[in-house]
Structures are given as structure tokens and as C-alpha cells.
Amino acid sequence: MESLQSPARILVGLMCGTSGDGVSAALVETEGYGRNRRVRVLAHTVYAYPEDLRRRLFRLFPPQQFTADALAFLHRDMGQFLGDVALEIIRRADHIPADVAGIAVQAPTMFHGPPGVNQTGVHLEVGEAAMIAERTGALVICDLRPSDVAAGGHGAPLSAYADYVLFVDPVCGRAIQNIGGIANVTFIPPAAGLNDILSFDTGPGNMVIDGVVQQLTDGRSLFDEDGMCAAQGMVHEALLAELMQHPYLQKHPPKTTGREDFGEPFVGHVLDRARALGLADDDIVATVTAYTAECIQLHYQRELLPRGRLDEMILYGGGTHNRTLLRMIQERIAPIRVRRHEEFGIPGDAREAVTWTVLGDETLAGHAGNVPSASGARHRVVLGKIVDLRPRGES
Numbered sequence: 029m030e031s032l033q034s035p036a037r038i039l040v041g042l043m044c045g046t047s048g049d050g051v052s053a054a055l056v057e058t059e060g061y062g063r064n065r066r067v068r069v070l071a072h073t074v075y076a077y078p079e080d081l082r083r084r085l086f087r088l089f090p091p092q093q094f095t096a097d098a099l100a101f102l103h104r105d106m107g108q109f110l111g112d113v114a115l116e117i118i119r120r121a122d123h124i125p126a127d128v129a130g131i132a133v134q135a136p137t138m139f140h141g142p143p144g145v146n147q148t149g150v151h152l153e154v155g156e157a158a159m160i161a162e163r164t165g166a167l168v169i170c171d172l173r174p175s176d177v178a179a180g181g182h183g184a185p186l187s188a189y190a191d192y193v194l195f196v197d198p199v200c201g202r203a204i205q206n207i208g209g210i211a212n213v214t215f216i217p218p219a220a221g222l223n224d225i226l227s228f229d230t231g232p233g234n235m236v237i238d239g240v241v242q243q244l245t246d247g248r249s250l251f252d253e254d255g256m257c258a259a260q261g262m263v264h265e266a267l268l269a270e271l272m273q274h275p276y277l278q279k280h281p282p283k284t285t286g287r288e289d290f291g292e293p294f295v296g297h298v299l300d301r302a303r304a305l306g307l308a309d310d311d312i313v314a315t316v317t318a319y320t321a322e323c324i325q326l327h328y329q330r331e332l333l334p335r336g337r338l339d340e341m342i343l344y345g346g347g348t349h350n351r352t353l354l355r356m357i358q359e360r361i362a363p364i365r366v367r368r369h370e371e372f373g374i375p376g377d378a379r380e381a382v383t384w385t386v387l388g389d390e391t392l393a394g395h396a397g398n399v400p401s402a403s404g405a406r407h408r409v410v411l412g413k414i415v416d417l418r419p420r421g422e423s
Contacts, residue, residue: 034059038070038123039389040114040131040166041381044155046209046286047234047346048085048136049250050076051110053117054381055128058389065193065386071121072378075113081105088138088154090288099138099154106135107156111163118164125166132169132388132412133157134380140173140286142182143404151183157415165418169388172412176398181405182284185212188227188402189390190383194374196220201337203328203364207347208380209235210286211324214402217336226335227402228281231274231323232290233347236316239295244309252313255352261314264307271298271319272326281331282404320347321356328361344369344379387411 036059043052054072058065077085084102088094114131118124135155143149157170173183191204191214204214211233215226237258238251252258276285302312332338341364347353348368358366369376387397396408 034061037129037389038127039129039385040117041384041388042110042113042131042133043380043384044110044134044136045346045380046137047238048082048089048209049238050074051113052377052381053113054378054385055117055121055123056382056385058385061390061393061395063193063196067194067374067382067386069375069378069382070123071117072375072381073117073120074377075116078109081109085136085154089291090139091293103154103156104159106154107159108163110135110155111160114160114164114166125164128164128166130167130169130388130392131160131164132172132384132391133160134172134384135170137286140183140284140288142284143177143180148180149177149182151177157413158417161415161417167392167418168415169391169412170415172384172387172391172397175409175411176403176405179398179405179407179409181398181400181403182282183403184284185214185227185229185402186387186398186411187212187380187383188214188225188399189222189397190386191227192216192220192222192225192399193386195342195372200339203332203338203341205324205341205343206380207233207320207343207345207353209233209238210290211320211345211347213324213327213332215332215335215338222399223401225399225401226281226331227399228283228327228331229285230327231277231285232320233345234320234350235287235290236295236298236319237313237350237353239292240298240312240316243295243299244312252317252350252352255317255350255354257310257313258317258350258352259314261308261310261312263318264302264305264311264315267301267305267307267315268318268322270301271316272322277323277326282402314352317350317353318356320353321360324357325360328364338364340365340367342367342369342372344374344376346377348376
């Protein structure tokens with residue numbers, strides 16, 4: 029039975045998002061389960077990947093080719109790095125690893141393929157969980173997505189369950205909008221049950237913007253800080269309309285996307301078209317920034333609004349720091365009210381890591397953590413694998 033009186037647990041959440049820039053880490057105290065759950069963030073921060081580790085990671089992303097030893101050594105080294113990050117976030121809140129019930133990890137995604145007709149999807153992460161367990165001495169919950177994939181789902185968006193338990197409201201319809209490397213939304217109608225929610229990826233978040241900025245600056249800048257470049261440019265409407273013809277945008281949920289659709293090859297295509305049209309650099313950045321906003325607007329109009337009342341968009345993710353992107357989104361979805369996670373006591377930069385603590389804690393309790401109406405899975409499943417290197421009962 030779900031209970032608010034269940035003992036409080038402390039967990040670490042580590043989220044390596046699709047942007048490929050680092051790790052969002054949070055130490056969270058939580059109690060209760062399901063809709064009775066409460067969370068309190070004790071510490072959170074974002075750790076950038078060491079430059080060498082980041083370069084090695086990007087050498088594995090599609091369409092790159094690599095050797096088995098390059099993958100194996102990165103798998104080891106990423107795990108050791110994630111273990112160090114977990115130790116640091118525990119220390120930051122004046123705790124020790126023995127205080128922690130578990131470390132829930134989303135390691136970097138090397139490849140994600142959605143299910144097809146009569147074909148199960150695939151999801152592969154790089155970052156050895158045994159290294160995290162050895163580094164910290166704590167239990168680790170890892171590989172959450174493949175459990176949903178094995179049940180016929182997309183393995184995403186797994187945030188749907190946490191969105192629901194944290195934000196369902198008896199009278200207010202809400203869209204919980206993440207803008208990470210990829211943007212995803214969870215629509216929660218008023219007084220919704222778990223089967224009433226809808227969640228899917230709306231398309232690129234920061235991924236295309238970051239990729240374009242990195243190419244235009246020869247790597248001197250990794251992102252458009254505060255959206256300043258986009259603010260100085262003009263959106264090229266013809267190129268934007270062309271980008272909106274992407275096949276992913278024509279699909280209906282359940283659906284997910286990632287670097288396979290909007291990574292390096294797509295960025296190269298955008299830049300080729302922009303140069304052929306004679307666009308200035310700031311105009312290119314403005315156009316791909318509008319692309320993220322336009323993709324969100326398209327899906328709200330086509331998929332969410334026909335399903336019921338929508339009063340609020342509750343934002344989180346790295347894209348919330350891009351003021352030009354936020355302005356473009358607000359203009360497109362008005363009069364829907366735009367709010368931040370901070371208004372609900374959850375730091376926006378910590379939210380993805382908080383999601384993983386919620387899901388990891390449900391796994392430790394033996395509870396299902398996926399939402400079939402969001403992921404397309406055939407049924408609910410307990411998510412992930414548990415790695416626990418701590419000996420028991422030794423004489």
C-alpha cells in the first residue's frame with residue numbers, strides 16, 4: 029500500500045542527457061510511493077565531462093565508427109567518472125555513501141532505436157555500473173530504459189511517471205515540458221489517472237542549436253549563451269518551413285527521437301542549406317532556435333489541445349536558460365501560462381536527476397515505473413538492473 033508514513037530514503041540521481049555536455053546530479057530525500065510521494069532536493073549541480081572523456085564519447089556517436097577496445101575503455105572510464113560525481117554530490121550535502129539507499133543512473137546513450145513493425149527496439153548506454161558501485165560502495169540502479177524496450181516500448185519518455193506523481197492536479201491541466209538535448213512533454217489532464225497521460229518527444233531541444241553553434245565557432249562555443257546569437261539574428265521562414273517537414277514531426281505518439289535523427293548529420297544538412305541560402309551566422313542560430321519552439325507548438329496544437337484542457341506549461345531543462353528560445357515558445361503557446369519547476373520547490377536544473385531518483389526508488393520497492401500509454405510498452409514493468417557489490421553473510 030502507498031504510504032506517506034514510509035521511512036524517508038536518500039538517493040542519488042545521475043542523468044547524462046542527450047546534449048552530451050555533462051552530468052546532472054542530485055541528492056534527494058524522498059518518502060511515500062506513487063501519488064503519495066514527496067521529494068526534497070538536498071544538493072544538486074551539473075558536472076561537465078572532462079574534455080578528453082567528452083571527445084571520446086562523441087567519437088562513438090552515430091555515424092562514427094570505432095573499435096571494440098575504444099568502447100570498452102570508455103565504458104570503464106565513464107563509469108569511474110560517474111562514481112566520482114556521485115561521491116561529490118553526497119559530500120556536498122554533508123552525507124556519506126552509507127546514508128544512500130541507491131544511486132540511480134542514466135549513463136550516456138550511445139545508440140537508441142525505436143521499435144518497428146514486429147521488431148523490438150534497442151537502447152545502449154556507455155558507463156559501467158560496477159565501476160560506480162566499486163567507487164562509492166553503494167547500490168546502483170542502472171539501465172532503466174531497456175526494461176521498457178524489452179516490453180515493446182520506446183524506453184522513453186521515462187520521465188512521464190515522475191511528471192505524473194509530482195504534478196497531477198485535480199483541476200488544472202498541465203504540460204510538463206523538458207528542453208534538454210531533445211525536448212519532451214508529458215500532458216496531464218485535470219484529475220488524470222496514470223493511463224490518461226500522454227508523453228513523447230517533441231523533437232530537438234538544444235541539440236541542433238548547440239551543434240550549429242559549435243560548427244559555426246569551430247568549437248570555441250558549445251552553446252548559445254542566454255540565446256544572445258539568436259536574439260541578434262532573423263528567422264529565415266523558408267528554411268524553417270523546410271525543416272518542419274522532417275519525417276519525425278509527421279509521426280504521432282508514442283514516439284521518441286534522439287541523436288540518430290537530430291545529431292551531427294542533421295546539423296550538417298542544416299548548415300549546407302543555410303549557406304546555400306546565404307544566411308549570416310546569427311540568422312542560422314535564430315532559425316534553429318525557432319525550430320525547437322515551432323516543433324513544440326506543432327505538437328501542442330496537434331496532439332495535446334484536442335485531448336483536453338491545458339492551463340500550464342511547467343518548464344525545466346537546460347533550454348530554460350536560453351531567453352530567446354523561451355520568448356519564442358511563449359509567443360507560440362499563448363495564452364497557456366508558462367511556469368518553472370522552482371515554483372514547486374524543485375530546482376529546474378536538478379529535475380532530470382530527480383526523475384531518476386524517483387524511478388530508482390520505485391525499482392528498489394519492486395514497483396513498476398514505466399507508463400505504457402507514453403512509451404508504447406505492452407505492459408508495466410519494474411525498471412532497470414541493480415548492481416550491489418556489498419558482501420553479505422561472510423564469515
